[in-house]
Amino acid sequence: MRLRIAGCGSLTAVLLIGIACAPAATPSGAGRASTPVRFSAGSALDLRMGLAHDARITAALAQISADTIRVTDSMLVSFGTRHTMSDTLSVTRGIGAARRWVHSTLSRYSRDCGGCLRIEYDTATVVVERHPDKPAIMNVNVLAWLPGRDTSRVVVIGGHYDSCVCAAGGAMARFDTSANAPGADDDGSGTSAVIELARVFARAFPRGFDATVVLALYSGEELGLLGSTALAQRLHRSGYRVVAGMTDDIIGNVVADDGRVDSTSVRVFSGDPDNGPSRELARLVWGLGATYTPELEVVPVFRLDRVGRGGDHAPFWRLGDAGVRFTERLENYKRQHLPTDRLEDVNFGYVARIARLNAAVVASLASAPATPDSARARRDAASGGQYWRLAWKPVPGAHGYEVLLRATTSPTYERVIDVGADTTYLLREQLDDAWGAVRAVGSNGHRSIAAVVPPPTFVAR
Numbered sequence: 001m002r003l004r005i006a007g008c009g010s011l012t013a014v015l016l017i018g019i020a021c022a023p024a025a026t027p028s029g030a031g032r033a034s035t036p037v038r039f040s041a042g043s044a045l046d047l048r049m050g051l052a053h054d055a056r057i058t059a060a061l062a063q064i065s066a067d068t069i070r071v072t073d074s075m076l077v078s079f080g081t082r083h084t085m086s087d088t089l090s091v092t093r094g095i096g097a098a099r100r101w102v103h104s105t106l107s108r109y110s111r112d113c114g115g116c117l118r119i120e121y122d123t124a125t126v127v128v129e130r131h132p133d134k135p136a137i138m139n140v141n142v143l144a145w146l147p148g149r150d151t152s153r154v155v156v157i158g159g160h161y162d163s164c165v166c167a168a169g170g171a172m173a174r175f176d177t178s179a180n181a182p183g184a185d186d187d188g189s190g191t192s193a194v195i196e197l198a199r200v201f202a203r204a205f206p207r208g209f210d211a212t213v214v215l216a217l218y219s220g221e222e223l224g225l226l227g228s229t230a231l232a233q234r235l236h237r238s239g240y241r242v243v244a245g246m247t248d249d250i251i252g253n254v255v256a257d258d259g260r261v262d263s264t265s266v267r268v269f270s271g272d273p274d275n276g277p278s279r280e281l282a283r284l285v286w287g288l289g290a291t292y293t294p295e296l297e298v299v300p301v302f303r304l305d306r307v308g309r310g311g312d313h314a315p316f317w318r319l320g321d322a323g324v325r326f327t328e329r330l331e332n333y334k335r336q337h338l339p340t341d342r343l344e345d346v347n348f349g350y351v352a353r354i355a356r357l358n359a360a361v362v363a364s365l366a367s368a369p370a371t372p373d374s375a376r377a378r379r380d381a382a383s384g385g386q387y388w389r390l391a392w393k394p395v396p397g398a399h400g401y402e403v404l405l406r407a408t409t410s411p412t413y414e415r416v417i418d419v420g421a422d423t424t425y426l427l428r429e430q431l432d433d434a435w436g437a438v439r440a441v442g443s444n445g446h447r448s449i450a451a452v453v454p455p456p457t458f459v460a461r
């Protein structure tokens with residue numbers, strides 16, 4: 001929904017909150033002085049940020065089923081343990097049986113849509129650095145590719161199907177390959193949500209989107225993000241442009257050990273810097289959540305992950321991609337990395353709510369043009385340096401562009417300025433005092449992740 005405010009100074013502004021429009025601006029010294037815009041520093045933000053609603057996506061969200069997700073997770077738990085180094089030969093127990101079941105389930109979804117998904121075992125030989133013997137193992141992810149019209153851009157969302165009893169005590173608990181490790185929440189919940197996206201996308205979008213979607217079920221997470229690291233590196237090595245690398249990890253618990261309950265909000269973690277790709281993706285997720293799934297509050301957390309913890313978005317973030325992690329609002333540490341991570345403690349209505357948010361984000365990102373990451377800004381000389389000239393290269397498939405503005409202290413954008421099909425814009429603001437960004441708009445109304453101008457210096461750790 002977009003509110004077009006007519007007569008708003010010389011800007012065609014789509015105003016999202018109660019910010020005063022700039023009066024008709026005149027270059028410095030060329031007439032009466034204009035009053036600079038005062039940014040509101042986060043008060044009364046409209047989180048939808050000018051995002052449009054797509055009825056096809058809303059219809060697909062309704063197909064996401066808590067019952068189907070429960071059945072998937074119950075199957076994962078039935079394999080006893082899904083430890084990355086557990087038995088691979090048994091047909092009933094261990095990670096080999098688990099991944100063959102995941103592969104066959106995804107293959108069935110693909111058969112039902114005439115082969116719209118490409119199912120793959122994504123293998124890599126990796127060294128388990130955390131193990132005292134540093135063994136080399138074959139790590140096996142299972143991937144479902146939904147090819148888009150542009151096969152060079154990929155939107156990745158994953159969950160890790162491996163489990164552990166890492167917290168069971170003893171230095172070698174992490175490498176206990178025979179103990180029961182149900183992993184119903186960590187990360188049967190995220191794995192089941194991602195598999196549900198495959199089922200629903202195959203039915204609702206068998207011809208795919210603009211960008212390619214990769215639904216990734218990772219192994220080796222508990223041993224040091226082995227599967228996601230291998231996939232992120234493979235995608236970069238193979239020349240793909242990664243639109244986003246997201247993970248669902250621990251998304252099914254709603255009761256904390258102190259009795260607090262929360263089934264209506266989800267945390268979205270994103271790594272620094274505050275103007276980098278991951279944070280910009282988090283802002284878009286925030287806006288898409290408000291647009292498509294307002295019953296689930298997105299709680300953005302502006303840090304890479306929980307304190308001392310890691311996840312499968314981090315390898316993408318490290319490579320400079322946009323990466324975020326979806327995680328339940330309240331964790332129960334007596335049920336993580338332990339035999340007590342049981343199916344009966346997972347709330348599947350809650351998992352389904354998060355899966356709907358995931359689906360809205362993935363479908364929107366894959367429907368949008370690429371980010372105008374060529375955007376640059378320079379001071380406008382004619383205004384005595386009070387205005388800025390923004391410019392960017394045309395983005396294939398873009399119908400138009402929008403300039404976004406926020407106070408440096410505001411968590412997300414406060415103004416959206418429709419600049420039409422132009423690839424340059426005179427911003428009548430002092431960019432020293434704000435963050436500006438440019439995003440591409442498709443003819444279907446979908447918006448890309450925003451690119452901050454001037455671009456930040458990105459320093460990964």
Ligand SMILES: [Zn+2]
Pocket residue numbers: 160186187221249250
């Ligand atoms: Zn996990």
